[in-house]
Amino acid sequence: MNRFSETACIISKAVQKYNFVTLFEDSNIAIMCGATSGNLLSIDCDTKEAFDFIGGELERRGLVFPHVWIFRTGRGGGQYLLRILEGEAANIPQAKSKFEDVQVWASRHFVFVPPTTHPNGTPYKWQTPEPLTMLPYDTLPKVSITALEWLGVTLKKFSKSENEDDAIGLPEYAKNLSHASRDTLKNGAEHGGRNSALCALSKDLAGIGLDEGEVESALLMAADNCQPPYPSEPNDTPIEDIVKWAFENDPKPSRSFQSRKKTGGAIQDWQRAQAFAMSYDWRGNFPGVSSYARRVYMACIERARLDSRSKVHRAAAREVAKHARMRKESASRYLRLLSGRNRDYKGRPLFKNVKAKPLLKWHGEEKSGAYKFSFAFGEDSAISVQYNAIDILLYRNCTTENNTLPGTDAEENAFHRLGAYAFGIWRALLAQPAKSLYEIAKRLKINPHTVKATVTRLESAGLVVFSQSEGLYIANQLTDAQLAIIAADRGTQNKAQDRRERDRLDREKHANKLVFEAKDWYKKNRRPATGKKR
Known part of the structure; x- marks a missing residue:
């Protein structure tokens, strides 16, 4: 069955179950402005005079359909x-607007679009062709922000702590470095400030948990980028001495990790769970399903790391499945298993031979369908050991390496069905080649048989080679274009697009279901009109 017929089948079943013909009858529609909709910007004109004036100015500058979509609102x-090419723009409320009755909404702000009906009973109507099945992110071409300077539009300003763009192109550990250290690592330093910059970088690198060899390798890269390259003078301190100095002077990171920004440096539950996961006997406690259970648990850790504001976290089965590299249905089953609910909805056991203590605490489901969970600590759970800061640093590198997801479509397509740990092993070998399969398994805390099977598949795909002369397993450094060729040879060139389409359909079906249930509840529970004013 191709994707079109599969989609048609899903829609047909949905129509029968939820009566989509009347599902959105008398419903309003809103769009979120900003990065969520591909940097969507709305110029909101409250009056007809303001609308006509802005329209004339846009047309005079050549900003017409299809670069601009236009609709009339219920107030005239x-x-x-x-859509803005350079990024998300800043909002301009009426108080800061250059023009009367004109506001600009471009960041985390909803705008209603046709066929919404205004409270006065007037419907919104498209003036340009109705998008129908088109979405702004897919079809609305981008324009440069310079074309809207006359309107006062500027890019949204992010605080320095929120701006992570300077970590792009650097190793994974760079996200834990200060912005100054990242700049030194990427661009080096100029003459007169090279020694102090490299010393600060070395202490920052040692503070985030890198060993002496890794720190020296990073410093050599930064030294080559210095102007002139370091060392170049007799009085310049050797790199080896800088590394030695960093480790002898109580190295501490110059930047608080993301999880510690609001907690005063306290160790977080997800960090304790991470240290526990790397020392836990998964094969003994989850016989036959240890790899799957471990991947789902690590996916929960990743979700908790991204949302570390409280001890109770949320994650949709789809999100867990993406991080665990498995189907959504399988992720749901393992979430039940890890939370001590080893039975399906009919009371039948999901896994007969598993009797491990719960690793997660279940806190129910949200209205959106997302699961709420926390990590189970205490005598009644498997996590009864207390982990300190040394344990956290000890286990952090291998878990980060092991839980890496493909970042581009080319990577996702090329590594499709090569194994759950294929991309992590490839990334690990890019950073440091290994002499044996056992060394890879020991470094990444993966079963040696799994490593052997995965590396064999990586070799057959041309992603990893064993160098007979050096006696090392080496990962091939490939561009997205080369990865796309590998994916085409394997017949997996469209897998990333297929996954996004499945996710989109899942979200759409769930949203439609919620709308139907809400409207059904309203019809059953609304009070009849009495004709009296409230």
Whole structure:
């Protein structure tokens, strides 16, 4: 069955179950402006005069359909929708607007679009062709922000702590470095400040848990980028001495990790769970399913790391499945297993031979369908050991390496069905080749048989080679274009697109279900009109 017929089948079943013909009858529709919708920007005109004026200015600058979508609102005004090329723009409320009755919404702000009906009973109407099945992110071309300077539009300013762009192109550990250290690592330092910059970088690298060899390797890279390259003068301190100095002077990271920003440096539950996961006997406690259970648990850790504001975290089965590299249905089953609910909805055991103590605490489900969970600590759970800061640093590198996800479509396509740990092993070998399969398994805490099977598949795909002359397993450094060729040879060139389409359908079906249930509840529970004013 191809994707079109599969989609048609899903829609047909949905129509029968939820009566989609009337599902969105009398419903309003809103779009989120900003990065969520591909840097969507709305010029909101409250009056007809403001709408006509802004329309004339846009047309005079050549900003017309399809670069601008236009619709009229219920109060006589209207809105113009555009997408910004350079990034998310800043909002301009009426108080800061250059023009009367004109606001600009471009960041985390909803705007209603046709066929929404205004409270006064007037429907919103498209002035440009109705998008129908088109979405702004897919079809609305981008325009440069310079074309809207006359309107006062500027890019949204992020605080320095929020801006992570300077970590792009650097090793994974760079996200834990200070911005100054990242700059030194990427661009080096100029003459007169090279020694102090490299010393600060070395102490930062040692503070985040890198060993002496890794720190020296990073410093050599930064030294080559210095102007002139370091060392170049007799009085310059050797790199080996800088590394030695860093480890002898109580190295501490110059930047608080993301999870510690609001906690005063306290060790987080997800960090304790991470240290526990790397020392836990998965094969003994989860016989036959240890690899799957471990991957789902590590996926929960990743979700908790991204949302570390409280001890109770949320994650949709789809998100867990993506991080664990498995199907959504399988992720749901293992989430039940890890939380001590080893039975399906009919009371039948999901896994007969597993009697491990719970690793997660279940806190129910949200209205959106996302699961709420926390990590189970205490005598009644498997996590009864207390982990200190040394344990956290000891286990952090291998878990980060092991839980890496493909970052581009080319990577996702090329590594499809090569194994759950294929991308992590490839990344680990890029950073440091290994002499044996056992060394890879020991470094990444993976079963040696799994490593052997995965490396064999990576070799057959041309992603990893064993160098007879050096006696090392080496990962091939490949561009996205080369990865795309590998994916085409394996017949997996469209897998990333297929996954996004499945995710989109899942979200759409769930949203439609919620709308139907809400409207059904309203019809059953609303009070009849009495004709009296409230």
